Amino acid sequence: QVQLVESGGGLVQAGGSLTLSCAASGSSDSMHFMGWDRQVPGKQRELVAGMTRGGVTNYADSVKGRFTISRDNAKNTVYLQMNSLKAEDAATYYCHANTAGHYYWGQGTQVTVSS
Secondary structure: OOEEEEEOOEEEEOOOOEEEEEEEEOOOOOOOEEEEEEEOOOOOOEEEEEEEOOOOEEEOHHHOOOEEEEEEHHHOEEEEEEOOOOHHHOEEEEEEEEEOOEEEEOOOEEEEEEO
């Protein structure tokens, strides 16, 4: 059974940086797509960034130029480097992955940005 385990969330001052990590365990194959969503209570979950196994990336407009997604396919791990954090980036960040028609979600990691 595939599990996604996130780490790296926490409290950071506005303008600071955090790096989130998400490791997929239980799969012998590299995930086709891995990415990050975020959600604020009362608001819809939004895609933050995603990356295919082949290295194609996409970002939400709100994070372009500040966030960078990367992967280590051998480790089935995806990272989200978040720089120049703003108050509006505060949310619960969820890792997700899919391969072979199966979709997986992490439990979420909280990012808090103080002003």
